[in-house]
Amino acid sequence: MDPGWGPLHWDRTGRSRRVNPKNFLRTLCRFISNPLLASVLRVALGVVFIVASLDKIQNPEAFATTIANYRLLPYKVINGIAIVLPWLEVVTGTLLVLGVWIRAGTMIVCGLLMVFSIAIAQALARGLDISCGCFATNPDSEKMSLWTLIWDLIWFSWGILIWVFDRGHYSLFKFLNMRKEEITSL
Amino acid sequence: MNELKKIAIQVAALLVFSAGLAFITNAARDDRLPLIMPFPPAYQCPSSEKPGLPIDVPVALKLFGKPGTAFVDARKRDAFQQGHVEGAIPIPYSFVEPLSKEILETLRGYRSVIVYCNRHDSEASKLLAGELAQAGIKGAVYLEKGFTGWIQAGGPYTGTAPEGHDE
Numbered sequence: 001m002d003p004g005w006g007p008l009h010w011d012r013t014g015r016s017r018r019v020n021p022k023n024f025l026r027t028l029c030r031f032i033s034n035p036l037l038a039s040v041l042r043v044a045l046g047v048v049f050i051v052a053s054l055d056k057i058q059n060p061e062a063f064a065t066t067i068a069n070y071r072l073l074p075y076k077v078i079n080g081i082a083i084v085l086p087w088l089e090v091v092t093g094t095l096l097v098l099g100v101w102i103r104a105g106t107m108i109v110c111g112l113l114m115v116f117s118i119a120i121a122q123a124l125a126r127g128l129d130i131s132c133g134c135f136a137t138n139p140d141s142e143k144m145s146l147w148t149l150i151w152d153l154i155w156f157s158w159g160i161l162i163w164v165f166d167r168g169h170y171s172l173f174k175f176l177n178m179r180k181e182e183i184t185s186l
Numbered sequence: 187m188n189e190l191k192k193i194a195i196q197v198a199a200l201l202v203f204s205a206g207l208a209f210i211t212n213a214a215r216d217d218r219l220p221l222i223m224p225f226p227p228a229y230q231c232p233s234s235e236k237p238g239l240p241i242d243v244p245v246a247l248k249l250f251g252k253p254g255t256a257f258v259d260a261r262k263r264d265a266f267q268q269g270h271v272e273g274a275i276p277i278p279y280s281f282v283e284p285l286s287k288e289i290l291e292t293l294r295g296y297r298s299v300i301v302y303c304n305r306h307d308s309e310a311s312k313l314l315a316g317e318l319a320q321a322g323i324k325g326a327v328y329l330e331k332g333f334t335g336w337i338q339a340g341g342p343y344t345g346t347a348p349e350g351h352d353e
Contacts, residue, residue: 060212060219068223071284079223087208091200104196128284 038166039099041158045109046096048155049089056086070119071128088112096162099171103163110159117152120144238301238315240308241327243339246300250341254297260314261303261333269345271302271336279303279310285321293323302329302336304348 031037056063064082068075088108095105123144168174212218249255250271257274259266266276277289293299299318303311311328318326329336337347 057211061217064219064223075223077223079219080221083212083219083221084205084208087211088201088204091204091207095200101196101200103193104200107193107197108200126284 032161033165035165035167035169038162038164039170042096042099042102042106042162042166045155045158045162046093046098046105049093049109050097053086053089053093056082057090060086069128070123071126072119072122085112099168100173102166102168102171106159106163106166110156110163113152113156113159117149117156120149120152124149238312238317238319238326238328240312240330241300242330243335243341246329246336247339247341249298249300256293256296256299258293258299258301258314258318259303259333260301260310265304265348267345269333269343269347271333272342272344274302277301277314279314285317290318290321290323293318293326296323296325298325298327299323300327300329302332304333304351308332 060079060082063086064078067073067078067082073081089112092105092108092112095101096109124146209221246257250257257271259270259274259276260279262278263276266274266278270276275292277285299315301311301315301318303309303314305311308328308330311332315326315328331338332351333343334348334351337343
């Protein structure tokens with residue numbers, strides 16, 4: 001039998017085979033490029049953004065304080081950003097969950113995550129002892145740490161996978177089209 | 187190319203829609219946020235939410251030259267180089283730049299730290315004094331009437347006198 005036939009293959013002797021790196025990579029690529037995985041990540045990312053926006057929509061003044069804490073932007077633009085950003089998050093998050101305008105929503109989400117990552121990285125580098133403002137506007141909530149940055153980068157990588165592999169196989173439009181075809185075929 | 191164009195139009199539409207929704211809901215709120223943050227910003231953190239305490243020029247003149255008293259110039263570097271209170275330390279006030287540890291260590295050794303600028307409303311010196319007080323610097327106050335008031339009262343200075351208060 002060809003040695004290295006599949007990473008989980010057990011030969012007749014019952015001894016485990018060594019994992020063949022080529023097959024392992026092929027399996028990994030197949031897993032990552034699975035449209036179902038991309039759709040699951042899309043919905044998860046959408047939910048993350050919707051949840052993140054809720055407190056900020058309810059407390060725009062506190063969110064403006066959080067943005068000011070980063071000491072990154074001129075103060076005149078802070079209120080405008082505090083008003084618009086949460087709504088942008090909730091709208092793009094909803095569209096991602098529903099699978100509508102997937103690539104546009106993913107582009108916005110990845111752009112936001114890149115901006116957040118830069119803001120967090122510079123705050124950590126400058127030693128600013130502030131809360132992230134990612135999910136809560138309370139300045140006394142958990143202070144930002146390296147894990148905050150790591151999570152942003154993880155979500156950014158989800159966005160990349162969604163951009164590359166999600167073609168809307170599991171989306172609202174697909175579902176509605178299927179229902180339409182079922183109805184017309186009756 | 188068509189695909190990218192379509193995505194760009196969708197992104198623009200999303201941005202416009204989100205911004206419109208945001209501004210409409212903000213306008214409908216009782217506690218609406220002003221679109222432009224007013225100066226002085228009430229949201230400075232981690233520094234003080236309140237501005238620093240004032241000191242008037244005659245009192246500052248008495249403290250001038252005494253050990254344990256420092257004058258801090260909160261104006262920009264070029265304004266400082268044109269003229270400043272004799273012996274003043276330049277610490278230009280910046281909203282986006284928090285005070286460095288070195289500056290705070292330098293000022294901790296003083297009993298009185300008098301911050302001045304040359305604005306009509308003394309805003310820069312007020313905020314810097316508040317930030318210093320919040321950071322634990324003892325005796326941090328701001329000079330009422332600023333550098334112009336100091337010169338008019340006959341306070342010692344280096345360089346040229348400004349023509350008047352800044353806006």
